[in-house]
Amino acid sequence: MSLRAEDVHRSFDHPSGAVHVLRGVDLAVEPGELVTLSGPSGSGKSALITLLCGFDQPDRGTVAVCGRSLATPPAWRLCAVLPQALGLSGELTLAENIALPLRLDPERRGEPVADAVAGLMAELGIDGLGDRYPAEVSFGQQQRTALARAVIAGPKVLLADEPTAHLDHHSAPAAVRVLRRAADAGSAVLIATHHDLVHEAADRTLVLEAGRISVE
Ligand SMILES: Nc1ncnc2c1ncn2[C@@H]1O[C@H](COP(=O)(O)OP(=O)(O)OP(=O)(O)O)[C@@H](O)[C@H]1O
Numbered sequence: 001m002s003l004r005a006e007d008v009h010r011s012f013d014h015p016s017g018a019v020h021v022l023r024g025v026d027l028a029v030e031p032g033e034l035v036t037l038s039g040p041s042g043s044g045k046s047a048l049i050t051l052l053c054g055f056d057q058p059d060r061g062t063v064a065v066c067g068r069s070l071a072t073p074p075a076w077r078l079c080a081v082l083p084q085a086l087g088l089s090g091e092l093t094l095a096e097n098i099a100l101p102l103r104l105d106p107e108r109r110g111e112p113v114a115d116a117v118a119g120l121m122a123e124l125g126i127d128g129l130g131d132r133y134p135a136e137v138s139f140g141q142q143q144r145t146a147l148a149r150a151v152i153a154g155p156k157v158l159l160a161d162e163p164t165a166h167l168d169h170h171s172a173p174a175a176v177r178v179l180r181r182a183a184d185a186g187s188a189v190l191i192a193t194h195h196d197l198v199h200e201a202a203d204r205t206l207v208l209e210a211g212r213i214s215v216e
């Protein structure tokens, strides 16, 4: 099992009262599976993705990646994420952002990365932008950069939060193909999405509602 959550609870304090967003979430994603996560806006999809990649901790319950409980965010080769807010480094070019997971991996630091970066950029329709900084490209181009960064190291677990939210009908299919290929290569892929195009590429869909997961 690559990704597992058991009885995950998470509340957020707020002056108007605590918001109990996740109320006992259980899920599991196997290697090679592409699973989509749907649910109304505000249902907690992003909160859950943030917990699954170790950026946040549950109040109760456990999250495990490849059998290891998450106390801190795991290395990107284990678990890579495309957050809803993208999280690109503004001081690195698009090509440098995409190459980062390979550069940060001590076992792969010396590998040539230019061809892999160029190949992903071309496939996603952002070729020619490698030397630009995130502030110099559109939000959709930033989103495709964050997707390329998430897949480049072939992570065991790949999490993507609304990866096609800013893409048009021309660029979204390429993004979906890249995500599907990651699953076909053996990653366990979980994608929060509202897009039918992504659901159509999925092996199954989970629905988050009232703090719990149900199967569609
Ligand atoms: N830090 C926080 N403090 C207080 N409330 C929060 C915090 N983070 C999230 N929430 C609340 O948790 C709920 C879930 O938010 P989340 O962003 O996970 O929803 P979502 O399902 O991803 O929605 P969307 O489809 O719009 O992206 C919302 O009601 C939100 O207001």
Ligand SMILES: [Mg+2]
Pocket (backbone or CB within 6 Å): 045, 046, 047, 084, 161
């Ligand atoms: Mg969200």
